[in-house]
Amino acid sequence: MKKEYEFSWIGSQNTFVDTISVEQFGQVIVGRYGGNSSAGQYKNEDACLLLIDQKQDWEFVILLDAHNSAESAELIVKTFERRKNEIKECLSLKPDQAFISLEKMVLNLFQSKEFMAECSSVKGETACLIAARKGRYCWWFSVGDCILYLHHPELTAFGQHQLNQRQFYEWIGQVNTFEMPVPCYSTGRKELRQGINHLFLTTDGLIECPGERFSIPQDIFRVFSKSSNEESVVTLLKGIQEDNVRDSTTIVSWMVNVTEKATLASNQ
Known part of the structure; x- marks a missing residue:
């Protein structure tokens, strides 16, 4: 049984315009849809890397949503493929x-001359959204407006689904937050809850x-309550295809079963 997986893709290599692609790597599903040509789409500027x-x-994931090319x-x-051993x-x-x-490595890399x-x-x-999960903890590093959701019944009860805050006017590339006197980005860590935790990354086309x-995370996770991870990602992508989406969408979705008890208040 295979224990390690590596996957990378760049939208300019295979656009998936008018085409739904869903692949499985271990427990992780990667879904891609390049948008509808009938809506004017002809390219795909998303990308992702998975280890x-x-x-x-x-698991380690990088999800990217570029523009202008x-x-x-x-x-x-x-750049990260060259550093996969690190x-x-x-x-x-x-x-x-x-x-x-990881955070030290990412910051040193992005700020290097x-x-x-x-x-x-x-x-x-x-x-650029980077997420890693080890054991019962998740870490993320976010520049821009890609989204990281976490679904668990105990969090849903409080209306919490989204881990990172979408930030606009932040990018890496020709316009680069790390060229500014004060680089702007966000990071975070989250303890997963006991039971099934669903981690879900997406670009904004969805x-x-x-x-x-x-547009509401509850509607996304409602789809997963009815079918498997793979089937649900297909359903999401078929839905936006039917709605004549132009923008490309890339999804990375997987579940983690945590057996340890999670933190509770002292009087619980």
Whole structure:
């Protein structure tokens, strides 16, 4: 049984315009739809990178949504592909040290003179969402407006679904937040709850589609309550296809079963 998976894709290589693609890597589903040509779409500027080690119990995902060209997304994918061994070394550590090491690596890379010089030579810029899960903890690093949701009944009871805050006017590439005197980005960590936790990353084509049938996270996760992870991702992509979406959409979706008890208030 395979324990490790690696996957990368850049929209300029295969646009998936008018075509739904759903692939499975271990427990993780990657769904892609390039948009409808009837709505005027002819390119795809999304990209993603996925690393999984089931034996060491972690996943690492980069989701990108570029504009003006896919060059900035391609630069980030190829840059992190060259550092996949370093990523694996970080995630071989215990969760607390793993996330500290990952964040340090990402910041050092994005602020390096070499990388910023490469950014200045590409056309366009990209939103960049990086997420890692190890054990019962999740970490993310976010520049721009890609979305990371977490679904669990205990969180849903309080109306919590979204982990990162979408930030507009933040990018990496030709226009680059890391060129500013104060680079702007956000990071966070979240303890997963006992039971099934559903981690779901998406670019904005899903939630900003005409009709906005999936603009509310509850409507997204309602689809998953009726069918499997893979079938549900297909349903989401078919839905926006039917609504004549132009923008491309990329989804990364997986479930994590946590056996340990999660933190509760002292009087619970």
